[in-house]
């Protein structure tokens with residue numbers, strides 16, 4: 053993220069979305085982390101940045117996706133979503149990641165975003181339904197960014213997502229956002245087969261040319277009905293990925309997001325710190341989207357914050373995950389995770405038949421803890437941001 057990025061962002065994003073991004077996301081986001089830190093100091097953990105899956109509807113069936121579609125589909129009741137947003141607002145959290153399935157298939161999405169103008173929403177979408185009309189609506193509301201998943205270029209996208217037209221349609225969705233001047237992100241879950249094409253300067257440069265403002269790189273986490281664990285990265289690749297991210301942050305006019313490492317390059321699990329947890333369309337609270345076990349459920353008459361605050365399961369999970377190490381307990385310790393979930397009497401929350409057999413049969417895979425090979429941030433800006441707003445929050449002692 054270079055000075056050129058800020059100029060680009062200010063020039064390319066329309067005034068209202070720009071102002072809402074700066075205020076609702078930027079300024080209030082800082083306050084939300086400060087509130088989170090204050091609460092932690094008095095022994096209370098209420099996520100600063102909740103992630104909510106609003107539906108399990110989807111038009112694709114991607115490899116490795118944790119979501120199980122159902123018939124009839126499952127949508128979060130809008131009253132519950134409203135109540136959850138308002139409850140988090142009451143403690144100063146205004147940022148919500150909205151996931152699916154495909155959230156643009158959730159029938160109430162636009163009205164919910166419109167009903168909460170003081171909040172900021174990041175919509176995780178495959179981009180196919182990002183029509184000109186939807187993008188125009190997003191611009192009119194201002195308090196929303198589209199985070200479009202790109203799982204590879206044409207061929208790899210077709211292989212991973214099961215449909216040869218996906219890449220072109222996704223790019224059209226990005227183009228609609230660019231034309232309507234809203235903040236655009238691209239999220240990629242990096243696996244063996246898309247590693248070279250997504251972790252490349254060509255990919256970043258092409259994204260910038262298409263008007264993308266931020267790139268979010270994830271490590272592929274095999275899950276769901278078609279997990280494909282053979283696609284998981286090895287340690288060497290994770291190290292290369294970290295190196296690539298740190299270096300590109302110094303060079304490119306785009307923001308590069310990761311949710312894995314602090315300013316010193318030490319590994320962090322957002323669920324172990326409690327900065328973020330996930331609510332599924334049924335209202336069940338999971339440690340994170342891929343860990344589909346829950347003890348607590350939000351209902352429309354729930355004391356939402358009380359459920360988070362009093363959850364023994366989430367508290368125990370945070371201690372358990374941090375004890376397992378700084379990396380990803382899901383990848384590195386699937387069997388221990390299963391044992392822990394059973395010992396907590398947590399219920400499988402994916403809706404998949406056979407979910408109880410999944411973790412025990414999954415091989416242990418490398419996570420993002422690079423130990424002695426940790427690579428500190430080189431960009432002063434990222435170093436500062438991570439040091440203040442994204443660190444271990446005391447989870448690792």
Ligand code: SF4
Nearest residue numbers: 321323340380381382
């Ligand atoms: S357990 Fe793994 S996938 Fe879940 S939040 Fe932690 S690092 Fe991410």
